[in-house]
Amino acid sequence: MSGTPSPGPAPDALELAALLCSRVCHDLISPVGAIVNGLEVLDDNPKPEDREFALDLIRKSAKTASARLQFCRLAFGAAGSAGAQIDLGDAQTMARGHIEDGKITITWNLPRLLLPKNRVKLLLNMLVIAQQTIPRGGTLAIDPIGDGETMSFRVASAGLNARVPQNIADLLSASSSAAIDAHAVQPYYTRLLAQACGLTVTLALDGDKVLVTAA
Secondary structure (H helix, E strand, O other), rough: OOOOOOOOOOOOHHHHHHHHHHHHHHHHHHHHHHHHHHHHHHHHOOHHHHHHHHHHHHHHHHHHHHHHHHHHHHHHHHOOOOOOEEEHHHHHHHHHHHOOOOOOEEOOOOOOOEEEEHHHHHHHHHHHHOOOOOOOOEEEEEEEOOHHOOOEEEEEEOOOOOOOHHHHHHHHOOOOOOOOOOOHHHHHHHHHHHHHOOOOEEEEEEEOEEEEEEE
């Protein structure tokens, strides 16, 4: 009897859609909840200093919610018709708005050009994975592999205690036996995007950096 576990059942289309919706809702709960809290403070006729605090909370949370929505629309949504292309410049704007939060900075070394939408969605999802390798913050550097419409990507993350989350590395593998739930759906979806592009995504430690590579 083999000691290698067989791959777990893949979610069908309806379940995959539901899991991705759960992921997006999870990303939005925090800033939307903060907006609600700020409005509740305003409803209580607060003192001037509390009112200013509430308004500042609402402004910041609304900006965060908007950035996350725009990013999720591009990373997980349809983002145009079948066969559509997406401008890497737009992807850069969405990535910076969502990921650069005072703890993480992005070095974007990609040219501005149109790429097939699945490749751009793959890149954005690779950034989400790279972000999780530096929980204390740091830098993400994105470089091209190849050029033109067949361009792929390498994201190098660097920061204090940069690490490879083994569960994510496993989920990127086609032989993974892990169950796919709302927590696991994002790396699983990244794997599906890579397969649609004829690529494989790997996650590996390289010295004090972690490399997320699509090749």
